[in-house]
Amino acid sequence: MTTPTDALDRVLHLATLVQADLARFEREEGLSTSRVHLLWVLGASGPSTQQSLATALDVTPRNVTGLVDGLVGSGHVTREPHPGDRRATLVTLTDLGTRTVDGLATSHADLADRLFGDVPAERLATFGEVLDETTQRFAQLMEEA
Amino acid sequence: MTTPTDALDRVLHLATLVQADLARFEREEGLSTSRVHLLWVLGASGPSTQQSLATALDVTPRNVTGLVDGLVGSGHVTREPHPGDRRATLVTLTDLGTRTVDGLATSHADLADRLFGDVPAERLATFGEVLDETTQRFAQLMEEA
DNA sequence: GGACATCGTGAAGTAGATTCACTACATGAC
C-alpha cells in the first residue's frame, strides 16, 4: 500500500539521487551547479542578455555578472555586444560551452533511458499521468494561496 | 506517449516545486535550508554528536560547528556534554526546535495529502512501484560504476 | 531635450562550505 507521504518521499528521494548524478557531471567538468544551470538555460534559449538570464535563473542581475565572469574565464561563454542596445551584452556559448551542454543533455537522456527504459509503456503512461495531474494540482494550490 | 526523458523531467519538475514549498516554510521560520536540514536529521536520529551530524549531512565537521552555532543562537538546539566522551558534545533539540520539526513534518504530510490524496489507490500503487523499481535500478547503476 | 526606466557592475556584506592547524580528550600497546 502506497500512502501519499510515501509517494512524495519517493519522488524526493529519486530527485536527490538524480541530483547526485548531476553533481558527478559537474565535478568532471570542473563546474559549479550555478554555472551549469546558467549554461543549460543558455543552451535552451540561445544568446541572452544578463537580465533575461537573471529572470530565468531567478537570481539578481548582479549575481549573473559574477557567474558569467567565471564562465568567460573558463572559456564556456563570451560576452558579445548587443546589436541594437548598447547597454546590454549578449552572453553566448563558445564551442566548449556548446559541447558541455550537449554532454549534459546526452547524459541526462542516457540516465532517463537506463532508469525508465525498461518500464512497460502502459505503466510508464500511468506514471507520467499521475505526475502531470499532481503538478497541475500543485499549481492550483499555489494560486489559492 | 510518455518517454523516459519526459518521466525524468516531470519527476525533477515536481521535486523543484516541492522544494519551493519548503523554501516558503523556511522563510516563515526564518531558517536557512542547511539549518532546517540539520534540524530534520536531528529530529529523526535524536541527540547527536556533531561528527555524526556531519556524516548524515555529508558536510565537514567544521561546517556543522557553524550551523549549530546559529541554531543555538536562534534557540532551536542546545549543546550538551556527551556522557562518556568529554571530547564530544550532544546537539539536542529544544522545545522550539521540536515544534519546528513537528511543523515541518505536518506541513510535509499535508502537502503529500493534497497532492496525492485524490489519486485512486491502484494508480498510486503503480506510481509507487515504478518509483521503487527505478530507485533500485539507480542503486544498481551506481554499483557498476 | 528632459524625465524616467533599464543594463550592467563596483562595493560591501551574509551564509554555506572547504582546508589546515591546533587543543583536548580517548584508547590501545607496552
Add this chain to the structure above:
DNA sequence: GTCATGTAGTGAATCTACTTCACGATGTCC
C-alpha cells in the same frame, strides 16, 4: 603508567553564491 596514535570540536583563512545599494551609461517617450 606513559606513550603513540586516533578522534571531537574549533580558530583562521579562503572560496562561491547570493544579496542590497549606488552609480554610470544607454534607451525611450512626450
